[in-house]
Amino acid sequence: MLAPDGTRRPCPDLDRWVADVTPEQLRLMHRDMIATRRIDREGVALQRQGELGLWAPAEGQEGVQIGTAHALRRDDFAFISYREHGVAYARGAQPGDFVSIWRAEEHSSYDPYAIGVSNPQIIIGAQTLHAVGYAMGIQRDALHAAPGTRADQAAVSYFGDGASSQGDVHEAMVFAASFGAPVVFVCSNNQWAISEPVALQSRTPIVRRAAGYGMAARRIDGNDPFVCLAAMREALQRARTGGGPSLIEAVTYRIGPHTTSDDPTRYRSEAEVDAWRRRDPIARLEAYLRSMGELSDAQAQDAAALGERVATEMRAACLSMVTKAPLAIFDHVYAQPHSGIAREREQYRAYLRGFDDAE
Numbered sequence: 166m167l168a169p170d171g172t173r174r175p176c177p178d179l180d181r182w183v184a185d186v187t188p189e190q191l192r193l194m195h196r197d198m199i200a201t202r203r204i205d206r207e208g209v210a211l212q213r214q215g216e217l218g219l220w221a222p223a224e225g226q227e228g229v230q231i232g233t234a235h236a237l238r239r240d241d242f243a244f245i246s247y248r249e250h251g252v253a254y255a256r257g258a259q260p261g262d263f264v265s266i267w268r269a270e271e272h273s274s275y276d277p278y279a280i281g282v283s284n285p286q287i288i289i290g291a292q293t294l295h296a297v298g299y300a301m302g303i304q305r306d307a308l309h310a311a312p313g314t315r316a317d318q319a320a321v322s323y324f325g326d327g328a329s330s331q332g333d334v335h336e337a338m339v340f341a342a343s344f345g346a347p348v349v350f351v352c353s354n355n356q357w358a359i360s361e362p363v364a365l366q367s368r369t370p371i372v373r374r375a376a377g378y379g380m381a382a383r384r385i386d387g388n389d390p391f392v393c394l395a396a397m398r399e400a401l402q403r404a405r406t407g408g409g410p411s412l413i414e415a416v417t418y419r420i421g422p423h424t425t426s427d428d429p430t431r432y433r434s435e436a437e438v439d440a441w442r443r444r445d446p447i448a449r450l451e452a453y454l455r456s457m458g459e460l461s462d463a464q465a466q467d468a469a470a471l472g473e474r475v476a477t478e479m480r481a482a483c484l485s486m487v488t489k490a491p492l493a494i495f496d497h498v499y500a501q502p503h504s505g506i507a508r509e510r511e512q513y514r515a516y517l518r519g520f521d522d523a524e
């Protein structure tokens with residue numbers, strides 16, 4: 166829909182899904198993308214300064230994250246991976262939420278039910294199963310819904326090209342298709358699974374796998390936030406109206422390293438990264454808005470200033486975090502007492518006794 170220079174191109178398949186989008190909605194998307202990038206850069210800086218254990222950069226993937234997240238309804242639920250900072254931000258995560266996990270202070274900071282976003286998943290692909298389970302729950306709730314109540318929520322699972330090789334993802338798609346579950350699978354194909362190129366893992370475009378499950382699918386430009394919004398709206402409407410699951414393969418690129426522990430110069434060329442830098446999703450939406458006369462310098466400055474404020478709050482929250490006693494890590498794993506966790510806590514307590522005052 167938007168060429169890399171921001172030119173609007175007709176897209177007969179999807180145009181109707183964004184026909185009612187206002188310039189204000191696009192400006193909000195632009196603002197969220199800028200904040201996401203700023204959060205991301207602050208995360209990298211904090212890790213490099215020794216304040217975070219790890220960070221998984223999202224730079225370059227703001228288009229798919231914000232474009233699809235803006236299509237969601239408040240009562241939908243997103244199951245994200247460790248890289249979807251933008252989805253969490255767009256749904257209401259607070260600046261401090263982006264650091265507590267990566268500083269190893271909390272298993273989760275925000276209340277997943279409050280913003281409709283799961284804890285970031287580290288186990289590759291597991292969140293596809295969680296999303297399908299949640300979507301099947303929506304179907305069952307609908308059977309008992311009181312008349313007049315809404316029972317057309319949808320679940321969405323974000324995962325990477327590498328995750329698509331996991332057995333979990335296959336099982337999730339089989340169940341989703343068999344049960345017609347209201348779920349959207351968003352595969353952010355950022356070309357690399359750490360050092361493995363997508364071409365090695367998927368001999369055909371990932372989107373084609375959907376046909377084998379009997380699922381609707383689209384392959385879209387993940388660096389075009391506008392088409393991401395349109396394709397997600399289409400897939401969500403399918404989910405809400407009994408049309409079952411969909412797969413969106415959003416073709417994008419990870420500009421940064423896999424995580425702050427990775428050195429991408431060992432497996433990819435600068436020329437490749439440069440080519441993708443020229444397809445920047447933020448610059449693209451900005452160019453489109455400006456070409457329409459819908460983004461003034463003052464509005465762009467406001468968006469940048471908001472990004473700075475979010476980053477400043479994130480850093481302040483990080484630096485003021487009080488480190489808990491090591492055993493506190495077991496406190497909120499389950500709501501109820503759990504014998505397995507109790508056993509692990511005791512084992513860890515015994516281990517800590519080997520250190521002075523560590524408990």
Ligand SMILES: Cc1ncc(C[n+]2csc(CCOP(=O)(O)OP(=O)(O)O)c2C)c(N)n1
Pocket residue numbers: 248287288289324325326327328329355357358359419423
């Ligand atoms: C089940 C499992 N296997 C292996 C890993 C180690 N691991 C962490 S990230 C990653 C690559 C994931 O690539 P992809 O799904 O393309 O997502 P991206 O990191 O590119 O966003 C791997 C193999 C893991 N976390 N979980």
